[in-house]
Amino acid sequence: MxxxxxxxxxxxxxxxxxxxxxxxxxxxxxxxxxxxxxxxxxxxxxxxxxxxxxxxxxxxxxxxxxxxxxxxxxxxxxxxxxxxxxxxxxxxxxxxxxxxxxxxxxxxxxxxxxxxxxxxxxxxxxxxxxxxxxxxxxxxxxxxxxxxxxxxxxxxxxxxxxxxxxxxxxxxxxxxxxxxxxxxxxxxxxxxxxxxxxxxxxxxxxxxxxxxxxxxxxxxxxxxxxxxxxxxxxxPVGVIGAGGDRSEVIDSMGTGEPLVVAWEARPDAPHPTWPDQLGDLTVTAWPGTPRHMLLWETLRPGLATRHLQRALRVARDDIEFRAIRVDAEPLDLATLVAMQEGAIPAALLERPAEEAWAATLEGYASASADAEARLRALSGVSGTTLLIGGGLRSRRWVEAKLRRASHPLAMAAEREAVSRGAGLLAGVAAGWWTPEHYPPADTVALSSPASAPPPPPLAEPATSAIAVGHGTP
Known part of the structure; x- marks a missing residue:
């Protein structure tokens, strides 16, 4: 019917x-x-x-x-x-x-x-x-x-x-x-x-x-x-719901920030690793298919920024707005990981609040860009980088990613990606469509790597610049 x-x-x-x-x-x-x-x-x-x-x-x-x-x-x-x-x-x-x-x-x-x-x-x-x-x-x-x-x-x-x-x-x-x-x-x-x-x-x-x-x-x-x-x-289901496919790197911006790529496992192939075991590189299933995907899951930006915001004693929307045009050197990965556990460096708190915020977001953009380059080399994926998740509300964070883009960058318009992905797979169970032949999801092109203009308005001001919740990709 x-x-x-x-x-x-x-x-x-x-x-x-x-x-x-x-x-x-x-x-x-x-x-x-x-x-x-x-x-x-x-x-x-x-x-x-x-x-x-x-x-x-x-x-x-x-x-x-x-x-x-x-x-x-x-x-x-x-x-x-x-x-x-x-x-x-x-x-x-x-x-x-x-x-x-x-x-x-x-x-x-x-x-x-x-x-x-x-x-x-x-x-x-x-x-x-x-x-x-x-x-x-x-x-x-x-x-x-x-x-x-x-x-x-x-x-x-x-x-x-x-x-x-x-x-x-x-x-x-x-x-x-x-x-x-x-x-x-x-x-x-x-x-x-x-x-x-x-x-x-x-x-x-x-x-x-x-x-x-x-x-x-x-x-x-x-x-x-x-x-x-x-x-x-x-x-993985959020990747499907947001319109991601196996030609892309999917950057899921939220409390956690996993990077996702498709990976074709050859017969008797070992599980892939990075030489320095930087973070948690895991193998999982690509929903609806017998293929696999790789997830790099070291980054927890929502946790680090939550701890930082409390230490700075500022409203999140206020600090996000003030940091939009602030230049700052990115924090290193070790500092970011420590901040995720609540260890905010004293030197960071001595800087202006908007500079501390900008340095943190620049650090996460730098860390994810480095991980993306590694994942592309490992998997052979060469298409667009698709940004998904609640973190798209942070203009400052998206702009930091634009400056480091090595491939065309797009963002997903779908905000309920996980529940939509679950519904699409329900359609497979009902025989409405076959896996990977889903109704398309809207995306917005942000830039090519040769030219990275400021992004279009992303959203109305929200109560949280970075989404909180493991369930939101």
């Missing part, structure tokens, strides 16, 4: 969004509810029941549009999830990806396998944000780590359909999954003490994993019998 819509659900760190899109890929309405993470005795977490209530609230916010949905795609933050038993979800807390628990698990894995071997097995470094770090901590602190593990996107699909599944880019965030072989590493899982846990099978995004059951329909208000898929990890 022509009035049918697709529903893309984005389970983000700060908010949950339910985006109803039409056959042209245009949003007809977005329902929003806060993600119910809260700090408890052990750290930041939420319950399964609280998550379900929030998802239902976001869908309810769509009103009558929810009755026109023909398929559902669910994207989410990585790492966070739970185990499901035969009779329903376990009582494991849904630990936030950024929670500090699990550091000792990572130390033990490094001591047992070594960093190089872990990267060879999983395509990423051992990190405390991984699912196995959190699960290992829970298992050692009295929680029952049995059942079948899936992330919060898989948990949502289970609530809607009763099916148990995972998606490849989300499986990769577990810390024990090889995205090239598509298998979990039993040696790593055994060492962490998770032998008794079953891991839901990882499928390609867009695969119909089940259909909304009568119970799922009663809970969600969505029609019975429509297909549901897991769209994947929020950063």
């Amino acid at each position: 022509r009035d049918e819509l697709l529903l893309g659900i984005d389970l983000g760190t700060s908010s949950i969004k339910a985006n109803a899109i039409d056959r042209h890929g245009r949003s007809r309405g977005v329902g929003v509810a806060p993600t119910p993470f809260a700090r408890g005795a052990h750290g930041v977490e939420m319950t399964t029941e609280a998550l379900f209530d929030a998802i239902r609230a976001a869908i309810d916010d769509l009103g009558v549009l929810a009755t026109r949905i023909a398929a559902v795609g669910v994207a989410s933050m990585g790492e966070t999830g739970t185990a499901i038993y035969a009779d329903g979800p376990s009582n494991l807390p849904l630990v936030a990806w950024h929670d500090e628990r699990g550091g000792e698990i990572v130390d033990e894995l490094r001591a047992e396998f070594g960093d190089a071997e872990i990267h060879r097995r999983t395509g990423r470094q051992a990190r405390s944000v991984t699912s196995i770090a959190k699960l290992g901590w829970l298992a050692r602190n009295g929680y029952d780590a049995r059942g079948t593990w899936t992330g919060v996107a898989g948990l949502t699909v289970w609530r809607l359909t009763g099916a148990l599944a995972q998606e490849e880019s989300l499986a990769a965030t577990s810390g024990a999954f090889d995205p090239l072989r598509g298998e979990y590493d039993r040696d790593i899982l055994s060492h962490v003490g998770l032998d008794s846990l079953v891991w839901a099978p990882a499928r390609i995004a867009g695969t119909p994993l089940g259909h909304i059951s009568p119970d799922g329909a009663a809970w969600s208000g969505l029609p019975t019998g429509i297909p549901v898929t897991i769209a994947g990890h929020d950063h």
Whole structure:
């Protein structure tokens, strides 16, 4: 029917969004509810029941549009999830990806396998944000780590359909999954003490994993019998929703700033590395396809600027405006990484506030330009650099990138990229289109490298110059 819509659900760190899109890929309405993470005795977490209530609230916010949905795609933050038993979800807390628990698990894995071997097995470094770090901590602190593990996107699909599944880019965030072989590493899982846990099978995004059951329909208000898929990890799904493709470098400007490129893995190829292991270069799935993408994930501009703004005691909009025409030498990467942890150099605070702000944004532009050059050399990608995400609201930051552009630069007009991408992959599950033949997303050309004029107006003044939230790419 022509009035049918697709529903893309984005389970983000700060908010949950339910985006109803039409056959042209245009949003007809977005329902929003806060993600119910809260700090408890052990750290930041939420319950399964609280998550379900929030998802239902976001869908309810769509009103009558929810009755026109023909398929559902669910994207989410990585790492966070739970185990499901035969009779329903376990009582494991849904630990936030950024929670500090699990550091000792990572130390033990490094001591047992070594960093190089872990990267060879999983395509990423051992990190405390991984699912196995959190699960290992829970298992050692009295929680029952049995059942079948899936992330919060898989948990949502289970609530809607009763099916148990995972998606490849989300499986990769577990810390024990090889995205090239598509298998979990039993040696790593055994060492962490998770032998008794079953891991839901990882499928390609867009695969119909089940259909909304009568119970799922009663809970969600969505029609019975429509297909549901897991769209994947929020950063890769945001690339799809913003209109990025495999010829481009996608620079996702937000709280984190991952750089994304397509990568064609040759048979028996090792996971790629940089000689100095600068940052976290990871391999993950390109949603909807059997291909892969590389993500460089060292930069956290939203964290550094938040700490700096508090130290300067200035309003963010004010300092962003004052820094627009300020020249400043870029901060080095080591300083930026320290600022992400809250360590603001005393010398920086002695400078005028607008100069400190400009130097920080120039530093991030310089660091991402260097990483982009490395990624292009590694992957062979030679097309446009596409800027996406909430950081596009910062004119000063975009201008710093323009001055360093080595390839044509464009920005995405889509601001709800993750939920739109999830909706597009729901269209694959419904048979509306095939992967990578999606309705186009609007983009705006900013410059060619030979000429970099000031960019056009980017947005009305916003309450935050740089978007906050892991779920916003």
